[in-house]
Amino acid sequence: MTKKLVAYDRSHMKIGLKPAELKSAFRSLASQKQRGELGFLAIPELKKELAETERLARELRKKHKTLVVIGIGGSDLGARTLIQALRKRGEGMMAVRFIGANTDPEEIADLLAELDWKTTVLNVVSKSGGTLEPMGVFLLLRDRLVKAVGAKKAAARIVATTDRKGGALRTIAEREGYRTLPVPGAVGGRFSVLTPVGLFPAACAGISIRRLVRGAKAEFEAFFEEKDPVRNGPLAFAGLQHQAYRSGQGRMAVLMPYAARLERFGKWFVQLWGESLGKARDRQGKTVNAGQTPIAALGATDQHSQIQLYNEGPFDKTVTFIGVERFRAELSVPKAFADLPEIAYLGGHRFGDILNIERRATAEALFRHGRPNGTVMIEKITPETVGALMAFFMLATAAMGELLDVNAYDQPGVEEGKRIIGRMMGKG
């Protein structure tokens, strides 16, 4: 069996698994896989795209200092997550800035004030090529870049990540001669982090995107090899969330990494879980208004913000910790003030150990308060484990879609808002 990079500990969940339901969900996913319907599972096979992404990043890294990524939602959260978790420092690595997930003029003005156009590359990301926020911001940044370095040089410093064939951004890219990277048609936005959408910014920041994809591949393979649902991490995770959701104990699913570098991982999960599973209708068209509300927290920080509520408030949420066994840096609390017992006990403890003690203590306290909680463990934060963690939650999302019987890959509920915005802005 493929080695699992991610371990799921559910001993604090206090909810029995229903193996029959999980086996049925597993069979359904396995047959969708067989029919090539689960687009995100093809990620490890996108070898041409991976090589193209690596090559372009390597070329641009040599000459330029800053990459500005212009995207929103799935075209923004994934790359941010990778860079926060894995960014390398040092020669030849580009600084990566993100904009376009908003149209806040103050935020854009702040970025413009800091950019040096001589060493900046733009990466505009939109599958459809018509997304309001990033396309609006792109038009402004393109205009400034052209004014600063001229149209020809500007075109050489713009990378468009978009659909292979259609859409306004593809048209513009071809007309103006930008380099392009493809958004694979079969992979939806919120599942696209390990395609050129997320991988190109990651590669510019010096992250090994091959190792990322390798980690995801190992997790995908482990999932389909592990036919015992009780031992299958993503499947067991989905099954427990589903039962907690149905009983009302899990209206919300909190994800709480105990690692500063994984803070944004929570936001990535929030989109993945919320947008995939929050659906008005099931696959038969019946109105269900389903969906667990995902919440991103961070340990140990949120022990001093949200844990009071989680321990004592309504019995309506599950908490899933992400734990890291070993940290890259090792630092200890110096021994000092031996006569002050309130703090003397801290001396000599390593900070990584303290963080893990806090995680285990918080899990134990929640358990004693009768709150279901589980822990997803990785050994270290590496490209492989981050890729595997992402695959874990993509698989869990797909499994939860089966259990809730909803289409996890569309987003009909955002259309109304888009229509209203279009009308208010005079779109034809």
Added chain:
Amino acid sequence: MTKKLVAYDRSHMKIGLKPAELKSAFRSLASQKQRGELGFLAIPELKKELAETERLARELRKKHKTLVVIGIGGSDLGARTLIQALRKRGEGMMAVRFIGANTDPEEIADLLAELDWKTTVLNVVSKSGGTLEPMGVFLLLRDRLVKAVGAKKAAARIVATTDRKGGALRTIAEREGYRTLPVPGAVGGRFSVLTPVGLFPAACAGISIRRLVRGAKAEFEAFFEEKDPVRNGPLAFAGLQHQAYRSGQGRMAVLMPYAARLERFGKWFVQLWGESLGKARDRQGKTVNAGQTPIAALGATDQHSQIQLYNEGPFDKTVTFIGVERFRAELSVPKAFADLPEIAYLGGHRFGDILNIERRATAEALFRHGRPNGTVMIEKITPETVGALMAFFMLATAAMGELLDVNAYDQPGVEEGKRIIGRMMGKG
């Protein structure tokens, strides 16, 4: 009547107010105020502390470039919120860094690698003086500072914000000769942003803390002057949340500012609302397991992450937008690609207008999907309006505490976890 800096629009809430309940909550708060029991209402009267904070910040700003704030929870979130919202750039302003809300060794190592000890001041913040995370980080940073500049100079560059009389940090500060600022005894951690806890870092960053406090004062006064609960913003807000909570329509309260500078405001609100109101017992000691779960979102970003779920998922959450009428920066989308209708309509629109159109459209779409939502409006992001916004939500929290009949000022649910941590770390 005092001019209101914050306007609350509840036309999309679709929930009737119960004026009698609100009047009773108002009377209870008014009499607590009279008896001096609502500690946070005294903030505008802390004139000595304000002057002391201003003076010390002015002095340190002259000679030093960076302030490192070491705090967690209420000793961290408030200052971060102020600085993100209002930071000034330019000569004589200190860069403010935050650490100690976590004990992640990688995060600490990153900070240590970047600090220039010659121009750095430490501000350690802990009311009790015994908080694990910041005190652990403080002991390490103090050790490094002493090694870099010597014990005497180090002591002159440490500011301890702590209780006036007791605790380990007070003892250390007196023994080593640090400058100190007081955490007023009557103001709880999560209500402390407009005391030296949040105001000192803000002042170091060049923010007018007088204007902040003035804004809060105006909102406090407006609250107690406005006896019609239907027209009293924080009271009406609490009343609507309470009814939504009781009916199950508002198990969660989403706060979604449409302004990048107010993103952290959401996190500050999450602690305030969650930790104050998430309680196992009511004031009579009856088990209630009460509390709405607060969720921080950001517009327009989260339209592409969470709005699918909010529009189509379970009817279990309210959404409150924060809107800003005018932005400091004005930027427009350049007109381009007139032949591409998918994006040509964007040309000429101002980014601030787009952001407000998106907010109004999202509110309208939620309303059409039958989801209760309201909007808190400010004219511009200024120290006065940010101070007033903070006062608005502190007052709403106090009012919600009355409606739920819980003690909004304690946090008994975190004790179990602290005991377990202490035991695991060999604390006596």
